[in-house]
Amino acid sequence: MKPDVVIVPCADYSEEAARTALEQSLAPLGGLDWVSTGMRIAIKVNLVSAARPEQAATTHPSLVCALVRLLASRGADVVVGDSPGGLYSAAHVNRVYAAAGMKAVEQCGGRLNQDFTEREASFPQGKVCRRFQYTAWLDGADAIIDFCKLKTHGMMAMTCGAKNMFGAIPGTRKPEYHFRCSDPRDFARTIVDLDEYFKPRLTIVDAVVCMEGNGPGSGTPRHMGALVAGESPHKVDLLCAKLIGLKREEVPTLEAALERELIPPSAEELTVEGNPAAFAIPDFQLITTGNSHLFRGDGKNPLIRLKGTAMEKLLSQRPQLDPSKCVGCGVCKGVCPADAISMVKGKPRIRRKKCIRCFCCQEFCPESAMRVRRTAVARLLDK
């Protein structure tokens, strides 16, 4: 029987290490025997922004190239792509490809997506997301491979397999979804809808060097030395959350997957090939979000049992500016879906009442000047 998740060592991004780790991680899942000549395979990587590979914000090109070579050797037509934040245009996305080292894909037998059109999907089975615009390059793929990066995330606590498919939404439309789903639970349900709609054939996680701290764009690289793979993005995520010390109830996408019985309640119930304990990082720097309090049903603290907007406000995290790092570029103002940011004397000012805590400003600040700050009450409750 196939395992739910496979975890193998991958010490670095050398060509040899990448190829070996990929082959080892895919073998227990049946390898790539399902790939045949002429099959069109879309590899959906994580290209959050124009970050260099060593910043650990994007799927590493060496791993992507190794996968492209394996698929191309079976005669597949392989296309690699993503929709980063910002304009979904040839100029912007090619700039991101170049910064992230993805142009290497073209020397390995694959193509980079150059179709920047959009389509509308109707998905009546969706719980939240029933009609949406998506990036048309994913159409016509015989299979999608979700090739993500393990990172912290301001709103979702973690971004890995499930969240990576949010990149199927064109960059300029993403703020709309944040605005519509300002409750992280609804946003997570939207993401699970997208996973269910696109149904990636495989999910592979670049956990060789992860991102901790102020992720997903401005955190700190942290070596884990692992490659993780599975057929379900949610089961893969359940194991990855455990590797970085996150509880299931702290990750909204895992809670949304549990609601639909797509995962068991705990990582211990997964069938895993490999030794996760050898890769777990107990002191991984998390963005501890208000979600842990809002989702937690264990009722250890009577205050936490109080429901309602007032309590959520007290516990939810907020974006906070570090003026010493801010260069006044205005990117945060441009991406804010709630129009909560105005530039005052060259620096962003956040109107708290309008802020929906989507953390787009933190995700896309090129200077790491926006951080996720927890309220004093949330910090007290964790003591």
Ligand code: SF4
């Ligand atoms: S995006 Fe970052 S650096 Fe630019 S104005 Fe906003 S906080 Fe400052």
Ligand code: SF4
């Ligand atoms: S200020 Fe930042 S966190 Fe608040 S709504 Fe705008 S982008 Fe989202």
